[in-house]
Amino acid sequence: MRSVWRHLEEVICGCVFLCMTLLGFINVAVRNLTNYSLASTQELIINGMVLLTVFGAAIAAKKGQHLAVTVFYDLVPASFKRALVVLSTLLIIATLALCTLFTVTLLSHQFTSGVVSSALQIPQWYYTLIVPLGFLMLMIRQLELAIAEFRRPGDASC
Amino acid sequence: QAETYRLTHNTSDATSWQKGAEKFNELLAQASDGDIGVRIFPNAVLSGGDQMKQSEMVGRGDIDFVITSAINVTPLIPEMAVFSLPYLFTDYEQVDRAIQGEPGDAVKDIARDKGIEILAWGENGFRELTNSVKPVSSPDDLRGMKIRVAGPMYIDVFDALGANPQQIQWTETFSALQQGVVDGQENPVGSIIVPQRLYEVQDYLTEWHYSYDPIFVGVSERLWNSWDADTQSLVRDAAQQAMAYQRNLAREQTSTGVDTLKQNGMEITTLDEDQLQAFRDATSDVYDQWAARVGEDLVQTFEQSVGEADSQ
Amino acid sequence: MLDLSAGTQMIILFFVLVLIRVPVAFSLALSAMAAMYVMGFGLDMVGDLIVSGIAKYSLLAIPFFILAGNIMGITGIAEKMINFFRTLVGGLPGGMGLVGTVVCLFWGAVSGSGPASVAAIGPLIIRGMVADGYSRAFAAGLGWTGAALSLIIPPSIGLVIYGILAGTSISDLFLAAILPGLMLGVLMLCALPFAKLMPPPTAGESAAADTSFRRVVERGDGQPYAKRLLRSFREAFWGLLTPVVILGGIYGGLFTPTEAAIVATVFAMFVGFFIYRTLSLRSLFACVAESAGSSAVVMLVVAFASLFGWVVVVDGLVSDYSDALLGVSQSPWVIVLMMMIILLLAGMFMDAITIMFITLPIFMPVVQQLGLDPTWFGVALMTALSIGLITPPVGINLFVAANITGLPLGRIARGVVPFLIVSLIGLLIVTYVPAISLIAL
Numbered sequence A: 001m002r003s004v005w006r007h008l009e010e011v012i013c014g015c016v017f018l019c020m021t022l023l024g025f026i027n028v029a030v031r032n033l034t035n036y037s038l039a040s041t042q043e044l045i046i047n048g049m050v051l052l053t054v055f056g057a058a059i060a061a062k063k064g065q066h067l068a069v070t071v072f073y074d075l076v077p078a079s080f081k082r083a084l085v086v087l088s089t090l091l092i093i094a095t096l097a098l099c100t101l102f103t104v105t106l107l108s109h110q111f112t113s114g115v116v117s118s119a120l121q122i123p124q125w126y127y128t129l130i131v132p133l134g135f136l137m138l139m140i141r142q143l144e145l146a147i148a149e150f151r152r153p154g155d156a157s158c
Numbered sequence B: 001q002a003e004t005y006r007l008t009h010n011t012s013d014a015t016s017w018q019k020g021a022e023k024f025n026e027l028l029a030q031a032s033d034g035d036i037g038v039r040i041f042p043n044a045v046l047s048g049g050d051q052m053k054q055s056e057m058v059g060r061g062d063i064d065f066v067i068t069s070a071i072n073v074t075p076l077i078p079e080m081a082v083f084s085l086p087y088l089f090t091d092y093e094q095v096d097r098a099i100q101g102e103p104g105d106a107v108k109d110i111a112r113d114k115g116i117e118i119l120a121w122g123e124n125g126f127r128e129l130t131n132s133v134k135p136v137s138s139p140d141d142l143r144g145m146k147i148r149v150a151g152p153m154y155i156d157v158f159d160a161l162g163a164n165p166q167q168i169q170w171t172e173t174f175s176a177l178q179q180g181v182v183d184g185q186e187n188p189v190g191s192i193i194v195p196q197r198l199y200e201v202q203d204y205l206t207e208w209h210y211s212y213d214p215i216f217v218g219v220s221e222r223l224w225n226s227w228d229a230d231t232q233s234l235v236r237d238a239a240q241q242a243m244a245y246q247r248n249l250a251r252e253q254t255s256t257g258v259d260t261l262k263q264n265g266m267e268i269t270t271l272d273e274d275q276l277q278a279f280r281d282a283t284s285d286v287y288d289q290w291a292a293r294v295g296e297d298l299v300q301t302f303e304q305s306v307g308e309a310d311s312q
Numbered sequence C: 001m002l003d004l005s006a007g008t009q010m011i012i013l014f015f016v017l018v019l020i021r022v023p024v025a026f027s028l029a030l031s032a033m034a035a036m037y038v039m040g041f042g043l044d045m046v047g048d049l050i051v052s053g054i055a056k057y058s059l060l061a062i063p064f065f066i067l068a069g070n071i072m073g074i075t076g077i078a079e080k081m082i083n084f085f086r087t088l089v090g091g092l093p094g095g096m097g098l099v100g101t102v103v104c105l106f107w108g109a110v111s112g113s114g115p116a117s118v119a120a121i122g123p124l125i126i127r128g129m130v131a132d133g134y135s136r137a138f139a140a141g142l143g144w145t146g147a148a149l150s151l152i153i154p155p156s157i158g159l160v161i162y163g164i165l166a167g168t169s170i171s172d173l174f175l176a177a178i179l180p181g182l183m184l185g186v187l188m189l190c191a192l193p194f195a196k197l198m199p200p201p202t203a204g205e206s207a208a209a210d211t212s213f214r215r216v217v218e219r220g221d222g223q224p225y226a227k228r229l230l231r232s233f234r235e236a237f238w239g240l241l242t243p244v245v246i247l248g249g250i251y252g253g254l255f256t257p258t259e260a261a262i263v264a265t266v267f268a269m270f271v272g273f274f275i276y277r278t279l280s281l282r283s284l285f286a287c288v289a290e291s292a293g294s295s296a297v298v299m300l301v302v303a304f305a306s307l308f309g310w311v312v313v314v315d316g317l318v319s320d321y322s323d324a325l326l327g328v329s330q331s332p333w334v335i336v337l338m339m340m341i342i343l344l345l346a347g348m349f350m351d352a353i354t355i356m357f358i359t360l361p362i363f364m365p366v367v368q369q370l371g372l373d374p375t376w377f378g379v380a381l382m383t384a385l386s387i388g389l390i391t392p393p394v395g396i397n398l399f400v401a402a403n404i405t406g407l408p409l410g411r412i413a414r415g416v417v418p419f420l421i422v423s424l425i426g427l428l429i430v431t432y433v434p435a436i437s438l439i440a441l
């Protein structure tokens, strides 16, 4: 159970990424080899990428891989580092909370207005749902990272 | 005190859409003694480049005004697909009668429920076919041809014609046509084929008038309801004059555009009544299928108006 | 308080946030949202803008080129390619330095992403060079500079994104970038003599590198040249075929540059599973998940940069800054030089894709106004941004280098200096001799 939770994003992203690759390749093959078209499936690949972005960001967060400028952080003493970790984590969490809130708002608007996707004509909110869920996941991973860094400032991210 | 609203539209700042938007701003300022104006944002920048999202955002009141084409609103208002049903319209007379009349008003009522007040109709134009393989004058000529299309209904249409429809992002379309990833595409002459220089990579144009695409000026219902009756009529008048101006400009660009295409070496195919009928027959199932989705009543209103135009 | 526009305040806030180590993506998002609030926009739009910022078909090139690069990295294509070029030209003056440069050029035509190339070919090239008597810092400098060529030589994620943002043909950009990429490779060779200025490795270091290098690439050393060459060619054949598949497919009309990234991924899987048999389902899955993480790092920046870019456009900063740039001088060449310097300075702190999202809305109107060719400008811009991958204090390639070699950043930075100098010369040539880019069109 614990290990499923640890690697949840990896499993989700791995499966989706592989399916996107396959679907994209089949699309190219079918276009060039047959007189049949899978044009509408492009939408699935694009929204797969949206999923990769938010859930993949959680994978990167676990390893502290998000691009950051550490020049200043590296210069200051450990106690100061702790303060920076707390401050930056609060700001990150605030950002993600806002992003979650606004994408949930978007979700509810789309649910109410009944807007459909442009190619497959399925309710757009099916796709949008991915985004706030991903942000929540990312928020959890950022918190876990911050706790680790706070305990051992300087080397938790490697 | 002067109020500047935000207006978003799909296209670049060199199109008749932009000219129409500028005219709208000019007329608003004139009529309101400078009290009301719009700041124009081209290329759908206000919705992050997403043309489909603009109308959603106007419907919610996040953006004030929008100029967009019916095709781009169908995800939000499926009934908008009625205009582009294959071979519904054959000429401008039918178009004007229906869209400026009662059928157009029926669509306005539907849009109002989604939070958009449609002020006036303009024109993107009839969508024509270009390709780099051979002149197309019958569905047989299209067989197996890879055509880049703009939406789900067009996929069905081209499937029915035996072609191989593809969805390719507009930014990649030019190079896809150049390299032969796709053989052709369909778009209005005046607003896309000429200004986007598609004649550099395409050799044949078929004027088959297979689908019509109107544009409109819409304002968020929330903003609209906040105005008194005088302001409302002032804004509506300005929009209607601006779109009349845009429509004339678009038609002029289309007729001079065909000459430009000829000068640049494209072969133009026009179709006689029998040839058109062959395309109509091949796509009639798709027509019925999409008419059912749009709603038979609305489609009948349009068909009736088209019939009246013909009988005069 | 100064009377600054919301957009300018946003930019200041962004830099403050970045400085206190808030990751770039979140700094972009938070400063943009603050600015939107100040400007009086309903923040409801944020949701739309975030989603439309990522849900773009052409951005698919990012995850797929990263995935393709990583899969090729674990299939062993890189080792076989290095062995082939080592057999072919390893005996010439320059030895492994020459081999390393040629491999970087060739790998550039396989991979679309700079950092993915670093991981795939960097460590091997360094070990080979150290075994050959090159200083570790110098070897690292060559490896990371060479890996940055992947951003210029087609296919390139950077050029795909430039094409989208600037509205220029991506396949034209790919064609235009070939010659400048090759020229930069030749210039790198000119830096090889500078190796003499750096302390050679100790005998122990050299021997250790030699052992670990030979463990992966030595194939029948000591046999006759022709036989070794044929054998190494046969082994490297499928790797050498990759650029032919990618570029041939694009220019042969089989697929778009975005689809090329997907085809490259499938091709790498095919080679790994069926030809080299180095790939297992398990290792593939791990690689895919890992690639999802590293592409998400880029994609998240792209998503939030679209929010940031939105404010820059809507606030009117674009025209302010564009006008300011145009006011600098009457000469287009001075203005272009200014833009290149801005890109280099930005490259010291940020990654290539973020920089494009922030600067292109301002630069493209200037390019248009001056009547410059956007395809050539894209190639010049990409050259400047690839230099940013290796400049301290923040160079992604440098970081990975420090991580792999265990050398302190300062020493690696010293090893990069000769390559930095020749790269800057290359940038000047690409910028002021547009014909090098445009002759291919």
Ligand code: NA
Pocket (backbone or CB within 6 Å): C107, C108, C109, C110, C111, C112, C113, C149, C150, C151, C152, C153, C154, C155, C156
């Ligand atoms: Na490359």
Ligand code: NA
Pocket (backbone or CB within 6 Å): C347, C348, C349, C350, C387, C388, C389, C390, C391, C392, C393, C394, C395, C396
């Ligand atoms: Na840098």
